[in-house]
Amino acid sequence: MRALLPHPALSALLFLVWLLMANSVTPGGIVLGAVFAIVLPRFTRPFWPDRPRVRFNRALLGYALVVLYDIVVANFDVARLILFRRNRDLRARWLVVPIALDTPEAITVLAATISLTPGTVSSDVSADGRFLLVHALDVADPAAEIARIKARYEARLLRIFA
């Protein structure tokens, strides 16, 4: 099984995305999806040399729900700032977030989450991979914002990428 599907999660994802793209479940679509699910992970093997283990557990489901909720809240927050806050009252700050995650994949997920959620855009990673540079549009207390990012997103990611 491992020889046929070296990356089962990627195979499942490709199969699912193919059926969603075709927007129908037909025998032909299933066969073609299966072919992609078997062939593509082999060809892309050099792209994930030491892929991390992802645990498909409650933390993953919780993370998805928290992020979706935060994206909606973020949109209203940023919309309010854009419409009603004067430029000179904006408290834009750089945040340096220390990260405990130790795989490029996990850090990428954290950085993408930060960019999609309330008032923060991740801008860079340090050369040693231990800090994220985050630009916040409006923060009163940078230390509290960093603590929030670590508690809300990173703690959950640590339980998923373990």
Next chain:
Amino acid sequence: MSSAIDLAVAALVLLGAAFVLIGSWGLVRLPSTMERLHGPTKATTLGLGALLVGSVVFFQGKLGVWTAHELLISVFLFITAPISANMIAKVHLHRMRTGALVEPESIAGEPPAPAPDVDWATFQAPRDGSSASTAGS
């Protein structure tokens, strides 16, 4: 029933259009590149999300077919929006450091260094074996 669907679709499309407009307005009115990035990465995400849900409701309610493309569009959007924002931020950091900035400097000013002997990956090659490096081992 039909008019309830019409109302729902109209409300979702209006909400979506409003958020996309606000995001674009933010892009115009915020003071500099880093602040401007917040408009399109946030407000536009929900705007497009609402438009896509409106599309699902329309196709299901009016034509009786389930469409999955909207789900894929939003997934691809969630993947690509942070990456393009990250690339723009990196270019901005680089131009700030080299003095090639043509736009006004961000309110936040220059970013602080992460640690005494380390710099950001835009300025310093990721260290081998660290998690910022994608060279593999």
